Amino acid sequence: MNLIDSLVNYFNPEAAYKRATFRQALAHYEGAKKSTTRKARRDTQSPNxxxxxxxxxxxxxxxxxxxxxxxxxxxxxxxxxxxxxxxxxxxxxxxxxxxxxxxxxxxxxxxxxxxxxxxxxxxxxxxxxxxxxxxxxxxxxxxxxxxxxxxxxxxxxxxxxxxxxxxxxxxxxxxxxxxxxxxxxxxxxxxxxxxxxxxxxxxxxxxxxxxxxxxxxxxxxxxxxxxxxxxxxxxxxxxxxxxxxxxxxxxxxxxxxxxxxxxxxxxxxxxxxTAYVKRGTPDLYNPDDEAKDENGNPVPRELRMAPGMIIDTLAAGEEIGMIDSNRPNPNLIxxxxxxxxxxxxxxxxxxxxxxxxxxxxxxxxxxxxxxxxxxxxxxxxxxxxxxxxxxxxxxxxxxxxxxxxxxxxxxxxxxxxxxxxxxxxxxxxDPLKEANAWEALVRAGFASEVEVLRKRGANPRDVLEQIATWRKQTDEKGLKFSSSATSNSGETTSSDREN
Known part of the structure; x- marks a missing residue:
């Protein structure tokens, strides 16, 4: 409390309580207050x-x-x-x-x-x-x-x-x-x-x-x-x-x-x-077991791994250890x-x-x-x-x-x-579900064929010209397709259904 609040609290605690309550109600957003867990953000620059x-x-x-x-x-x-x-x-x-x-x-x-x-x-x-x-x-x-x-x-x-x-x-x-x-x-x-x-x-x-x-x-x-x-x-x-x-x-x-x-x-x-050679205690070490060249210098030993191989060249106290690196990391995905x-x-x-x-x-x-x-x-x-x-x-x-x-x-x-x-x-x-839904909307009069074509990303005028040209060519050659049959039968067209 400030000095005035302290004086009010001394002479009239009830009034001091009301002052504190109203001040809390009129306080700024909690997110705008700086605390030990929240940094104060300032916006001192214009967009440009x-x-x-x-x-x-x-x-x-x-x-x-x-x-x-x-x-x-x-x-x-x-x-x-x-x-x-x-x-x-x-x-x-x-x-x-x-x-x-x-x-x-x-x-x-x-x-x-x-x-x-x-x-x-x-x-x-x-x-x-x-x-x-x-x-x-x-x-x-x-x-x-x-x-x-x-x-x-x-x-x-x-x-x-x-x-x-x-x-x-x-x-x-x-x-x-x-x-x-x-x-x-x-x-x-x-x-x-x-x-x-x-x-x-x-x-x-x-x-x-x-x-x-x-x-x-x-x-x-x-x-x-x-x-x-x-x-x-x-x-x-x-x-x-x-x-x-x-x-x-x-x-x-x-x-x-x-x-x-x-x-x-x-x-x-x-x-x-892949693997390593694990040796025993120092008292098992024998220098004569190491391979040497013609000058008596030690030669590094190589163990080349192959499927199904049997290693019988290990010295006393030696064993083969496999390296497990836990890679790839299973938590990566x-x-x-x-x-x-x-x-x-x-x-x-x-x-x-x-x-x-x-x-x-x-x-x-x-x-x-x-x-x-x-x-x-x-x-x-x-x-x-x-x-x-x-x-x-x-x-x-x-x-x-x-x-x-x-x-x-x-x-x-x-x-x-x-x-x-x-x-x-x-x-x-799901094309079948979507097509059935649009067909139901067109039949009920809540949508038009033009809207359906545009929803599919097609130009209605181009589609109309393509259909007219195609049907004209098929009629000239005496060919019948399912779309031509339904449109000519007068029984299943959307316009007839609406009428």
Missing amino acids: QLVQQGAVPLRATARYLERNHDLARGALRVLVNNVVGAAGIGVEPQPRRADGTIHEEYAKALRDAWKDWCRKPEVTQRHSFAKVQRMVARTWLRDGEAFSQQLIGAVPKLDHGTRVPYSLELFEADMVPMDYNEGDKVRQGIESNGWGRPVGYWVYKQNPLDVGLFLSNGSLRRISADRMLHIALLDRIGQQRGVSEFASVLTRLEDIKDYEESERVAAKVAAML TFRQGQLRAVAAGLGGSYSSISRDYNGTYSAQRQELVEQWIHYAVLADEFTGMFVQPTWESFVLASQLSGVVPMPADVVPETADDALFIGQSMPWI
Whole structure:
């Protein structure tokens, strides 16, 4: 108690008790109090200050682990494959007329031009758009951010290679210097206005990591923000540069790598040790029993082990002892599983996929998949909003300006670049159970065939065209398949059942 509490307690103990009770009720969080078992944590730096100090070393460590640690590389691959997938984030144009209907002709023209552009979307013309998405997502998750400059129209010495004159120039975070600050406007290589909105990016003309390359601020060029796509993992309000998704699990991954390497070396050494000769008491030693060369010098004795051999050359008091090193460590697997569960929790990925441990019941695996898929969906939404959607909008604009795909007069201009972005669908653990469940939903009218197709990661229009073409060809050749029979019988189609 302080002095006032002591005085109150002396003259009026009841009032002192009430003061102590109310003070306890108004106390701060217990977790905020420093004690012998709890350190006091202080947050005295802004998000940008923390990023300034830690982003670059975290990025370097994440890249090192990706190159040299199988588990880290596999965890990154799991995230990329579930966020982007093999075919990338799909785009389905949705331009509309004034009455709200989709303009099918314009949508088809955009799809055809988009399909052509996806073959060579970037300046090197080495990667398809699906691969570009995977590369950008990999860089985004590993380094915390990635950049892409949009080039539209005629650019000196650049061959777009596609009908629509639009290309992407991809580069990593090293190209935008973290330590470049100029006045109050440019911080960490990003120029912002008074409201904090980026208006320009300062980028090296050459990669600063090239051997023997010394770059200064004079080696920078400014790229306007309207031509730059900045894909970044931003955790706090006001943060400008991204931080690796692996930031909170890097220490654990390094520990797993070091521990496994130590156990592997120990097991390898143990495998080289087989047996030893155990001799008796000193009084049994006889120098004449030792083998000697022609000069009378002792020769080391060798006992080469072989299956089924019988050793009859032991001296008096000697016996063969076997070395038991307790390697490999039987607790290694349990320890490794526990650490990988913590890594999976930090990354938000599936433990089964990261560890390749698929033991468990159908219900347990599905529950894990459902919970983890939310995280994949969130990352896919962020990636789409920062990279895929702006790319599509710029593509539509470039197709209009170049005259490759002119916008019809009956299309509402604001809807010209409207589209559905189709991400990865949650895979089916048991296809028969999943198919029966979706069929029941469609029959009851709670879902549509289009929704089912999209959940499977397919484009409904493509599937419809494929089915129509296939059935036309089979009818021309007089062939009948089960799908054709049910659709022509008029008895088992979903539309007839609903009617």
